[in-house]
Amino acid sequence: MKKIIIAIDGFSSCGKSTMAKDLAREIGYIYIDTGAMYRAVTLYCIEHHLFNADGSIREEELKSRMNDIHISFRLDAGTQRPVTVLNGTEVESRIRTMEVSSHVSPVATLGFVREALVRQQQAMGKEKGIVMDGRDIGTVVFPEAELKIFVTASAEIRAQRRYDELKAKGEEASFEEILHNVEERDRIDQTRKVSPLRKADDAILLDNSHMSIAEQKEWLTAQYERAIHA
Numbered sequence: 001m002k003k004i005i006i007a008i009d010g011f012s013s014c015g016k017s018t019m020a021k022d023l024a025r026e027i028g029y030i031y032i033d034t035g036a037m038y039r040a041v042t043l044y045c046i047e048h049h050l051f052n053a054d055g056s057i058r059e060e061e062l063k064s065r066m067n068d069i070h071i072s073f074r075l076d077a078g079t080q081r082p083v084t085v086l087n088g089t090e091v092e093s094r095i096r097t098m099e100v101s102s103h104v105s106p107v108a109t110l111g112f113v114r115e116a117l118v119r120q121q122q123a124m125g126k127e128k129g130i131v132m133d134g135r136d137i138g139t140v141v142f143p144e145a146e147l148k149i150f151v152t153a154s155a156e157i158r159a160q161r162r163y164d165e166l167k168a169k170g171e172e173a174s175f176e177e178i179l180h181n182v183e184e185r186d187r188i189d190q191t192r193k194v195s196p197l198r199k200a201d202d203a204i205l206l207d208n209s210h211m212s213i214a215e216q217k218e219w220l221t222a223q224y225e226r227a228i229h230a
């Protein structure tokens with residue numbers, strides 16, 4: 001069977017990773033959550049005190065440490081889901097906190113961080129058979145991807161999903177704070193100079209504001225079937 005690259009880009013908290021992960025499992029592809037990689041670098045910065053009090057980053061120091069930051073993924077034996085590993089330690093839940101969410105945007109705007117992570121992402125897709133989700137996968141990482149999807153949903157709906165997720169995990173959460181974080185990240189993601197979030201011309205647009213997870217899954221599977229038979 002022909003193996004392809006599936007690039008899924010879109011706004012934060014719009015359910016990209018759920019649908020990407022489900023599809024990858026169903027068709028036996030590798031799944032890579034590139035947001036987790038930017039989050040892992042951010043966690044590293046927090047733990048190594050590379051943020052100044054005003055939230056800015058000590059860029060030169062981070063630059064000199066980029067070679068010491070090793071990010072990989074492994075399949076959790078229990079859940080059969082990929083978990084993020086930073087320098088040998090599993091950090092999956094620690095990269096999903098509000099603290100990391102509110103520090104990640106400035107990290108993701110740094111050119112040298114993006115170059116390093118994009119290089120790793122391209123290496124991961126060399127053999128194809130991969131579903132990768134992020135912001136710049138169809139535009140920068142794999143402009144030649146055979147299937148490109150751009151996912152969007154309203155900011156309120158995305159904030160509500162994120163709120164429900166955190167609540168379900170028993171984390172303290174304020175809807176207003178989450179909505180503000182979602183809107184702020186949209187703004188930074190779309191306006192940053194390096195690889196801003198934008199739909200590739202040949203990406204298929206999916207607004208999933210009013211779709212269930214099952215409906216999205218069905219839609220994505222149909223797109224995949226079409227792409228491999230193209």
Ligand code: DC
Pocket residue numbers: 012013034035036038039104105108133134135136137185189
């Ligand atoms: O998808 P996410 O919310 O986990 O992503 C975390 C942050 O990383 C988000 O603010 C945008 C950034 N990001 C990026 O700039 N490029 C990617 N390919 C993936 C994520």
